[in-house]
Amino acid sequence: MEPLERLVYVSSAVQPVSDAQLLHLLERARLRNKRCHVTGLLLFDAGNFMQYIEGPRSGLSEVYGHIKQDPMHTGLIELCLERANHRAFSDWAMAARVFEPGGQVRNVASDADQCFNFNSLSAAHGSAGILLQGFWQRSQRLL
Numbered sequence: 001m002e003p004l005e006r007l008v009y010v011s012s013a014v015q016p017v018s019d020a021q022l023l024h025l026l027e028r029a030r031l032r033n034k035r036c037h038v039t040g041l042l043l044f045d046a047g048n049f050m051q052y053i054e055g056p057r058s059g060l061s062e063v064y065g066h067i068k069q070d071p072m073h074t075g076l077i078e079l080c081l082e083r084a085n086h087r088a089f090s091d092w093a094m095a096a097r098v099f100e101p102g103g104q105v106r107n108v109a110s111d112a113d114q115c116f117n118f119n120s121l122s123a124a125h126g127s128a129g130i131l132l133q134g135f136w137q138r139s140q141r142l143l
Helices: 019-038 059-067 118-122 126-142
Strands: 004-013 038-046 046-054 071-085 095-099 104-106
Touching: 004 019, 004 059, 004 126, 019 038, 019 046, 019 095, 046 059, 046 126, 059 071
Parallel strands: 038 095
Antiparallel strands: 004 046, 004 071, 038 046, 095 104
């Protein structure tokens, strides 16, 4: 079995993102992620994306190649690419959360029966987990 890796990146939307656009993005991502055995989480806050994806090196490379070419965002910065001993989000082909003004966190078509909160991020270890938790905490403070 191919070793697992995890990757975290940030980027900015090129224009305001509607729920319909975000749902379309998630539908495409889930299909590709399942095919490539990649799982993860997408956070969206005030026009900024942070995504954590994990999977076998070949699958992660294919998915990330598509992400880098997506015209929906710009200024992509890869923050972390590291080996993983296990998956943090093994049941999520791709879950997404949007930070709303007023302190609300809204699920956007999350995978069935998944409860998400800050404690869910504790499963994400290493540098990738620290980055994901930092984005979450920053977004909560700004709301």
